[in-house]
Amino acid sequence: MKTVNIQEAQEDLARLLEEAAKGEPFVVEREGKPSLKVVGVEAIDDLFLYNNPPDTAHPD
Numbered sequence: 001m002k003t004v005n006i007q008e009a010q011e012d013l014a015r016l017l018e019e020a021a022k023g024e025p026f027v028v029e030r031e032g033k034p035s036l037k038v039v040g041v042e043a044i045d046d047l048f049l050y051n052n053p054p055d056t057a058h059p060d
Contacts, residue, residue: 002026006035 002024009016009028016026025039
């Protein structure tokens with residue numbers, strides 16, 4: 001996973017966001033420490049579904 005400092009993120013945000021949307025997340029460091037992780041929406045949706053599978057015991 002790519003790590004960038006906050007200045008790099010500001011300078012190249014559009015490209016970094018495009019890559020994250022395509023499945024290449026990145027971490028932004030602030031003062032040398034990880035501050036946030038940017039991932040695409042599909043990655044979050046997949047994680048949510050993995051941790052909260054649909055309830056199939058009671059079909060509608």
